[in-house]
Amino acid sequence: MNKVLMATFGSSGDINPFLALGKSLKDRGAGVVCIINPADEEKFAEVGLETRHFGEAVEIPEILARRPQYVSLRGGELVLREIFIPRAGELLEETEKLIEELDPSVIVSHPLSFGSIWAAKRNSVSSVAVHFAPTSFFTRSNCSIYSVPKRILLRGLHTVMIRAANRWFRNVCRENNIRWHRDFFRDTLLKDDLVVALWDPVFRASQPDDPPNSVICGFPHPVISETLPPELDEFLDGGDLPVVFSLGSTAVHVSGKIYSRAVEVCRKLGRRGVLICGKNIPENLPETVLPVSYAPFHAVFPRCEAVVHHGGIGTCAESLRAGRPSVVIPFGHDQFDNAARLVKLGAGRKVCRQFATVRAIAGSLNRLLDSDAVRKTETLREEIAARGDGAARVADEILRL
16 A cells, blocks of 8 residues: 655645545545644544644634734745744654654655655655645746736746745754755755646646646645535525625635625625625625625535635636636735736736725626626636546556656
8 A cells, every 4th residue: 555644734725635635545545644733633534534733733813813914915925934934843853753653655745844845855755745826836937927027027036035935944954954055945845756736737837947747737626525504505596696705714814895895896786796704794784795604615606607806726726617707806925826827818807905996896897797708717617627636636646656
C-alpha cells in the first residue's frame, strides 16, 4: 500500500482541495494521514481521513477579527510573515516524527506548508506541492492578464516579494538547520518531484516557464456531503432565479457594507437575491432577499442567475462549474488576478472594492446579464465538466511517482 502524508493549513479555500485529494487517494487504496490545524479536525473526520495535529488550534474568524488586514492588498505578505513562516518549525518537527513513524512514500503539501516540504527534501521522501491559483507559480509568461502596464508592475511586485520572503526565512532556517540561499522561497514552493495545479486549463493554460515537473489537473470537485438549508431550498424554488452574493470564508469577516449594498442592488434591479453572509445580516430585508449564514456553493450556484463574489479561487471554480457569470469584488491575495482571468474569459466583470457602490455593482450586474457572458459560461461549464475531477487526476499523478 502507498503511504501518503499530507499537510495543509488555512481557510476553507486551502482545506477543501485537500479533503478532495485525500479522499481520491484513499479511494485508490492509498493510506493517507493528514497533518492539520486542530481546528479543522471535524472536516477531515467527515470524509474519513486520519489526522495528526501540529501546533495549537487556530480559528480563522478570530484571527480576521484581530487582523482584518490579512484580507487586503498587503494580506499575502502579512499572512506569510505572521502565520505561515512562524509555524514552519513546528510543522517540520511534526512531519519528521511522522516520517520516522509511518515511512511514507510521498509527502503532499500546501505550497505554504514549508515545514513539510523541507522535511520531505531533508529525508529524501518524494515531495508534491499542490497549488490552487495561478499567481503562486510566479511565472513571467502569463503571470497575469492585466493590461501591459499593470503586468509590468505585477512582475516587479513578484520580484520584490520573493526577495523579501527570502530574507524573512533566514531566522527560521537557522533555527531548524535548513540551508538558506538567495532563491530559497521560490525553490521551496516550486522545485518538487511533482508540482500540481488545481485549476482548469481554460482558467490558465500551461506556460513555457512553468515550474519543472508541473501539471495542470483541473478544479477539484467538493467531497463534503452537504444539503441546502430548507428555507433556502424553498426560496430557490419559489420564483425567478436569484443573484447570489457571497464573500467566501475569509472576506465575509471583513465585508464592510457589501451585503447591505447587495440588498439595494436587488431592489434597484428588481431581482431576487440570496446573501451567503455569515453573521452579517442586513436590516430591513425585503421578502425577495434571503440571508443564510452558509450554503454549499456547488449546490446553490447552479440554481442562481449570477454570482457576486470576492474572487477566491474556490468560488471562481464553482461559478465556472455551475456555468454562472460573476461580478467580482476582489479583497486581497490571488483574487485580483482571478478576477482578471474571469473577465478575460468573458465570464465576469470586476468592480474595485473601494468603488463597490450600489450603482457600480448594479451596473456591472446588469451589463453582465445583458452580454454574451451567460452563453459563454455555459460553454465553459461543458468544457470543464468534460475534463472531470481535478483531485482525481492529482491522485493518479501522485500514485505514479
